[in-house]
Amino acid sequence: MTESSTILDPLPKVQSRSEVVAAAIREAILSQRMRPGDTLVERRIAEDLGVSKTPVREALIMLQQSGLVTSAANRRMTVASLTFEDVVHIYEERALLEPWAVRKADLTEDSVRLAEEALDRATRARAEDNGAEAALANRAFHRALYASCSNPLIVRSLDGLQDLTALATATVVWQNWGSADLEHDEHREILRTALSGNQDEAGSLLEAHIRRSITSAREHLAAADDSTGSS
Numbered sequence: 001m002t003e004s005s006t007i008l009d010p011l012p013k014v015q016s017r018s019e020v021v022a023a024a025i026r027e028a029i030l031s032q033r034m035r036p037g038d039t040l041v042e043r044r045i046a047e048d049l050g051v052s053k054t055p056v057r058e059a060l061i062m063l064q065q066s067g068l069v070t071s072a073a074n075r076r077m078t079v080a081s082l083t084f085e086d087v088v089h090i091y092e093e094r095a096l097l098e099p100w101a102v103r104k105a106d107l108t109e110d111s112v113r114l115a116e117e118a119l120d121r122a123t124r125a126r127a128e129d130n131g132a133e134a135a136l137a138n139r140a141f142h143r144a145l146y147a148s149c150s151n152p153l154i155v156r157s158l159d160g161l162q163d164l165t166a167l168a169t170a171t172v173v174w175q176n177w178g179s180a181d182l183e184h185d186e187h188r189e190i191l192r193t194a195l196s197g198n199q200d201e202a203g204s205l206l207e208a209h210i211r212r213s214i215t216s217a218r219e220h221l222a223a224a225d226d227s228t229g230s231s
Helices: 017-030 042-049 053-066 084-104 109-127 131-146 150-176 178-195 199-231
Strands: 069-071 077-079
Touching: 017 042, 017 053, 017 150, 017 178, 042 053, 053 069, 053 150, 084 131, 084 150, 084 199, 109 131, 109 178, 131 150, 131 178, 150 199, 178 199
Parallel strands: none
Antiparallel strands: 069 077
């Protein structure tokens, strides 16, 4: 046996109990089974999932760091309630990071398949008027395009931003401006351009796609300010 040979194959990454619990709570929030403002009771969640309170507490701290969960002065944890100002901040950060990640991504057959499957899921969800499922499908579409970029720190940041985007989309954006159809068409054009080999242009289309949402959110903020000022 030579010095360079490998004795043992690497083990697959195993999620900790708190990561599994966090994933379950995240899915419940993004599917709106847990809604903005809902109180998250450790004991109740632990009983539902069949775990102790410790991994639930750790999971809630993880989700608080990503912004999906907020903590009040009395340490009560609740599902985040997003405003138009929050939407602007979320999308501004995405506009800085995500187009770069898409330009640098190594798109494979698997990533393309995931993006196409996500678009199909979004189409079905829109036909069924299921905004929460459509938002989750949109999240999956965006992740399929940027996840293979070479910078894991940016991927991790974008994953958190996509969680907040899915929550914002389902609870703020689509309820206040009818952009679901336009967003879906833009997604298909972004994917078509990326598949043609022009990832620079796909990144530019994505940035325009994100910035259009920033403009809409700012317009709603300005309208709300005008309404408040005239009352």
